Amino acid sequence: MNIHVLDKSIYTAVTEAIRSEATRLLTAGDVTVIVGYAAARRKGSAQPIVITSSADADKLIFTPACVNNLAVYLTKAKKEIPKGGKIGIVVKGCDLKALVGLMGESQLKREELYLIGVPCVGVLASTVQPATELTAETIASKCRECDAHLPSGCDLLPNVVLPPMPQLEGKYSAEIARLEALPPAERWAFWKEQFAKCIKCYACRQVCPFCFCEQCLCDRNKPQMVDTTPRPAGNTAWHIVRAMHLAGRCAGCAECERVCPMDIPLNLLNRKMAKELKELFDYEAGFEVNEKGPLSTYTEKDDQSFIK
Amino acid sequence: MQKYISQQNLNTLLDKLITKGIRVVAPRISAGIPLYEPLKCSDEMVTDQLPRRSAKEAFFPVCEEIMSYEKEGQQVKLTDVDPARFPETVLVGVRPCDAAAIPVLDAVFSWDYKDEFFLERRRKTTIIGLACTTADDACFCTAVGLSPAETRGSDLFLTLLDGGGYACESYSEKGEALINGNGELFSESNNAVPFHLAAPQAEKIDLKKVKAWLDEHFEDPLWDGIAVRCVGCGACAFVCPACHCFDIVDEGTEKNGKRRKSWDACGFWKFTHHASGHNPRDLQPKRYRNRIMHKFKYYDDKFGQTLCTGCGRCVRICPVGIDIAAIVDEINKK
Numbered sequence: 001m002n003i004h005v006l007d008k009s010i011y012t013a014v015t016e017a018i019r020s021e022a023t024r025l026l027t028a029g030d031v032t033v034i035v036g037y038a039a040a041r042r043k044g045s046a047q048p049i050v051i052t053s054s055a056d057a058d059k060l061i062f063t064p065a066c067v068n069n070l071a072v073y074l075t076k077a078k079k080e081i082p083k084g085g086k087i088g089i090v091v092k093g094c095d096l097k098a099l100v101g102l103m104g105e106s107q108l109k110r111e112e113l114y115l116i117g118v119p120c121v122g123v124l125a126s127t128v129q130p131a132t133e134l135t136a137e138t139i140a141s142k143c144r145e146c147d148a149h150l151p152s153g154c155d156l157l158p159n160v161v162l163p164p165m166p167q168l169e170g171k172y173s174a175e176i177a178r179l180e181a182l183p184p185a186e187r188w189a190f191w192k193e194q195f196a197k198c199i200k201c202y203a204c205r206q207v208c209p210f211c212f213c214e215q216c217l218c219d220r221n222k223p224q225m226v227d228t229t230p231r232p233a234g235n236t237a238w239h240i241v242r243a244m245h246l247a248g249r250c251a252g253c254a255e256c257e258r259v260c261p262m263d264i265p266l267n268l269l270n271r272k273m274a275k276e277l278k279e280l281f282d283y284e285a286g287f288e289v290n291e292k293g294p295l296s297t298y299t300e301k302d303d304q305s306f307i308k
Numbered sequence: 309m310q311k312y313i314s315q316q317n318l319n320t321l322l323d324k325l326i327t328k329g330i331r332v333v334a335p336r337i338s339a340g341i342p343l344y345e346p347l348k349c350s351d352e353m354v355t356d357q358l359p360r361r362s363a364k365e366a367f368f369p370v371c372e373e374i375m376s377y378e379k380e381g382q383q384v385k386l387t388d389v390d391p392a393r394f395p396e397t398v399l400v401g402v403r404p405c406d407a408a409a410i411p412v413l414d415a416v417f418s419w420d421y422k423d424e425f426f427l428e429r430r431r432k433t434t435i436i437g438l439a440c441t442t443a444d445d446a447c448f449c450t451a452v453g454l455s456p457a458e459t460r461g462s463d464l465f466l467t468l469l470d471g472g473g474y475a476c477e478s479y480s481e482k483g484e485a486l487i488n489g490n491g492e493l494f495s496e497s498n499n500a501v502p503f504h505l506a507a508p509q510a511e512k513i514d515l516k517k518v519k520a521w522l523d524e525h526f527e528d529p530l531w532d533g534i535a536v537r538c539v540g541c542g543a544c545a546f547v548c549p550a551c552h553c554f555d556i557v558d559e560g561t562e563k564n565g566k567r568r569k570s571w572d573a574c575g576f577w578k579f580t581h582h583a584s585g586h587n588p589r590d591l592q593p594k595r596y597r598n599r600i601m602h603k604f605k606y607y608d609d610k611f612g613q614t615l616c617t618g619c620g621r622c623v624r625i626c627p628v629g630i631d632i633a634a635i636v637d638e639i640n641k642k
Contacts, residue, residue, distance in 0.1 A: 040629045041637075042445045047629030048537045068628060072539065080536045080592050129444065193339045199361070199370055199571065203541035207627045219578050227559050229371045229570040234559075259627035261360060261543045263341050 010160045014062045014118055017158035018090060021116055022057035025088050031114050032085035035073050037066040044131030048073065050081055062090065064134040067123045068207075069253040071098040074108055075212035088114040092123075093148025097251030097286025098209040104290045105249075107212060117154030119162055122146065126258040136168055142254035142267065144168040172271045179268070191236075197262040198235040200228065204242065204256035204266055210249045217241060239269065247273035248295045251286025310497040313466070314473040317493040322350035322400060324490065331395040333366050335359045344399070355401050355438060362549030362619065363406035364413060366399050367429045370546075371570035374425065374556070378564040391428035398486070400436040405449050405619035407437040407461035409549035415611040416552055425569070434482040437462030438474075440506040446620030448510035448633040454617055456506040468504045475503065508618075510633060513640045515604065515614050521639050522605040526597070534635055535596030537628045542573030544599065544622035544630070550615045553579075574598045600635060 018036060025031045038049035038059040046065040050073070051057065070089055073081045081087075091099065096117070102108045122143030124132060132138045149162055179187055205211045205218075218226045218238055226241065227234030242256075250270040257267035277283045280303050281294035313321070326332050326347065334353040335342050342357040344366060361370075378385045410430075417426035440447075440456035449455060459465040463483035466474040475497050478484050487494055545551040555572040559565055572579060575596065580589045589595045607615035616632065623631050 041631050041634040042623070045629060047631075050536050073537075078539070078592075079590075080532075080538075197339050197341070199546050201542040201546045201573070202576070203539075203543040203625075203627050206539040206541040228555070228557055229559060229568045231371055231568075255627070259541070259543070259625075261547055261625040263360075 010163075011063065013160050014158045015060070017156070018060045018062060018116055018118070019057050021156050022051070022060055022088065023054045025114060026052070026054040026057065030086060031088040033082050034060070034088035034090075034116075035070045035081065036060040036088075036090040036116070037062060037068070037070075042130055044129070046130070052082070060090070062118050064122065064124050065130045066090075066092075066118075067126070067140065067258060069095045069098055069209060069255045071095050071102065071209040071253075072207055072255070074099070074113075075102065075209060076107065077212040077214060086112055086114055088116060090116045090118055091151055091154065092118055092120045093151040094120075094142065094146065094251070094253045096151040096154070097148065098253055100286050100289055101249055101251060102209060102212075104288075104293065105210075106291070110289075115151070115154040115156070117151035117157040119150050119158065119160050120146075121149065121162065121165060136166065139168070140254065140258065141171045142252055145170040145172060145252075172268060175265070175268055176272050176275065179272075191239075192232070194264045195235040195239055196232065197264055198230055198239070199262060200230040200235070200238070201261060203259040203261065204264075207255040207259050208246070208250075209253070209255075210246055211242075239264075239266070242266075243269040243273055246270055248277045248281075248283060248293045249285055250274065251284075309478075311476045311478075311487060311494040312469075312473060312497040313476050313494050318466075318474065319350035319353075321490055321493050322347065322353070322398075325398055326350070329396075331397040333397055333399045334401040344402075353401055356442070358403060358619070358621070359406075360621075361547055362409065362621065363399060363402045363435075364409060364549050364552070366397065366433060367410070367426050368413065368417075368552060368554075368571075371568055372425060373566045374569050375567040376565070377558075377560070377567070379562065389425070391424045394429050394432055397429070397433040398436065399433050401438045402435055402462065403440060403619065404437055404454060404456060404458035404460075404462075405447075405617040406549045407435055408449075408454050408458050408617045409619075410435065410461040412550050412607075412611075412613060412615060412617070413552055415613070419611075434463045434486055435461060436483075436486075437465040439465070439467040439503065441468055441504050443506040443508040444620070444624075445509060446623040446631075446633070447506070447508040447618065448620055448623075449618035450508045451510035451513045451633060451636070452515065452614055452616055452618040453512065456508065457503070469501045470504050471501060475501075510618065511637075513636055515608075518604050518636055518639045519608050521642055522601055526601070530638070531593040531597045534630065534638075535593035538575065538592040538596045538630060539628055540575050540577055540592050540595065541627060542571070542575050543625050543627065544632075545573035545575060546571055547621040547625055549617055549619055549621075550603070574602070596630070600632070603632075604636065604639075 022034050033052050035050050037046045039061055040047040044065055046063055048068050048070055049059055103110055122139040124138055125140045128138045226237045254267040260266055283294045322332050332347045333344050334347050336345050336352040338345050342354055342359045343361055344359050344363050373389055376387045417423040459479055463480040465477050468474055478487055553572040554569050556569050558567050581587045603615040623633055
C-alpha cells in the first residue's frame, strides 16, 4: 500500500506558513537567523539553508526531501552559524527530540530558540532519488516507527490536518530481534563485515547533534586513544565509542545512518542502546528536558546485576 | 582497430586471467554496496551500478602499510614494504569518470616525489573502461568536458552494443597485449550495430572561465553562501575519484607497529590544524573553498587540468546536499 504525501494543498500550506512566519520574525527582528530547508538543483531535492534576511524567506520549503536534522547547526561545534540573538529553526518531531536533549545537556536554552514546527508524514529514504514519491517502500526506516508526526511545544505549528497514516512494520525492531537471536559469533561476524566498510569519513559524527565535542576523542593524538586509520581495530573502536556516547541521549533521528556513504546500519546500534536504556532504566531520550540522564547519574536502585 | 567481444567471452577472459593468478578487480557487491574489489570469478561483476567508491583505490588504497618497526633493547629494526610484491592486476568495468581520473592522479604521484606505492601498482595494472549506459541528474561528466564514452585513462574500452556484447577498442600497448594474448575471444566488429550510451543532461561548463573567476575571488560572499551548511566530514573527498590527500600515522606499541598511509580530506577541521593551535582554515566555508579551488584552480595552475571528472558521487552522498555541479555552474554564469 502506498502512503501518499500530505496532499499538495497541505504541503503548500506548511511551506507558506514557514515563509510567512520567517518573514515576520526577520522583519520584526525577533530572530537574527533562521535555519530551514531550501530547494536544491537536483529534481525534488532539498538542502539546509541559513537565512538572515526576510528577502530570503521565500526560499524556505518543506517536502519529503527535507531529511536533515537541522538541530546539528545549533551546537557549539558548528561555529559557522551566528549564535548571538534568538535563532529560528524549522523542526520535525524527530528533530525536536534532539533539541530537547541539547537543552537537557545545557547546550541550548529554550528562550533563545524560536521553534517553527512542521507536521510530517515522513521523509524519503537515503537510497532513493530525491524526486521519488513518498510511499511505504520509499519512506526512511526511522519514519516507519515515528511517534512524533506533530512536534509539540513549538512556537508555531502550522494548522493542518495530517492525513490518516497506515501502520508500517518497524524495520529496526525486526532487525534488532534478528541480531539478538543470533549466536554471538555470528552477530560479531555481522558487525565485523559492516565496520570493515567504514572509511572514517566521520559523516556520522559530523551530522549528529550530540557529537558536539569541540575535539572528538577520536581526533586526539596525545594520547592516541583510538587508531585513526580505517582498519578493523580503529573502525570497531570508533563505532563502539559512538554507540556508548550516544546511549541515553540519541533519540533516533537516524542521521548517522542516512549519511553513511558505505551504508553501515548505524542506527541499529543506537536503537539497541535505546532499548537497553528503556529496559534497565525505564528511560527514553528526547521527550522532556532532563539534566540528569540515566548514564550521568547514580542511584542505589540502579540495576547492578551486571557486576558478577 | 575496433573488435567485438561477447558477454560470455568477456567472462571467459576474466576467469582465464583469474586462473592464471592475475588479480581481477571489478565492481561487485560487497556487504550490500557496489565496490571495486578483486573477483573470485567473473559472475561476481556487476556493471549496472556505479561503485560507491571510485577506482582510485586500486592504486591508492583507503589504507596501506608503508613500513613496519620493531624495537628490541636499543635496537630499532625498520622494514620497508616491497612494491615488487604488488600483484599484476586487470581493473575491469571502470566507469569513464573513474578511468579519466587516473591520469589526473598520475600527475600528482609522479611529480617531484615518485610515489612507488602508487606507480608500481599503476605499472602492473591494465585498465578496461566501460561506457556508461545510464546517468542520473547527479552525473555531470559532460559539464567538465568528458562523456559516457570517454576513453581517457583506459587501456581497453568497452561499449555495450544494442543486442548484447561489446565493441572493444585498444588505446595502449597494454590493451593491445591483452587482445593479442586472447585473440580467440575477440572477433572483428560489426560497425553497423549502434552503441548503447547514457545521456547525462549537464551542459558543458567553460572551465577556463571558472578558473579565471577563482583566480580573482579567494575572498567572496559565495563561499559563505554555499558552505555555511557544510558539516565538515570527509565523505565528498573519500568517494571522489580524483581527491588524493592522505595522512601518515604510526600505529602500534612502543615495541612494534606499522606506519600507515590513509585517505585524508580538506573538509576536516584537523586537516590544517597547526601544532601551535592556530588553524588558518578556521571555519567550514574556508575549507570548502579549498575543495573548489584545488579542483578548478590550483590543480590547473600546476598540471593544466581539472581535478574533477563529473562522476557526481559527492553530489549524491553529501549529507547536506552540497552540489559541486551547481556551484561550478553558478561560477560559470558569473
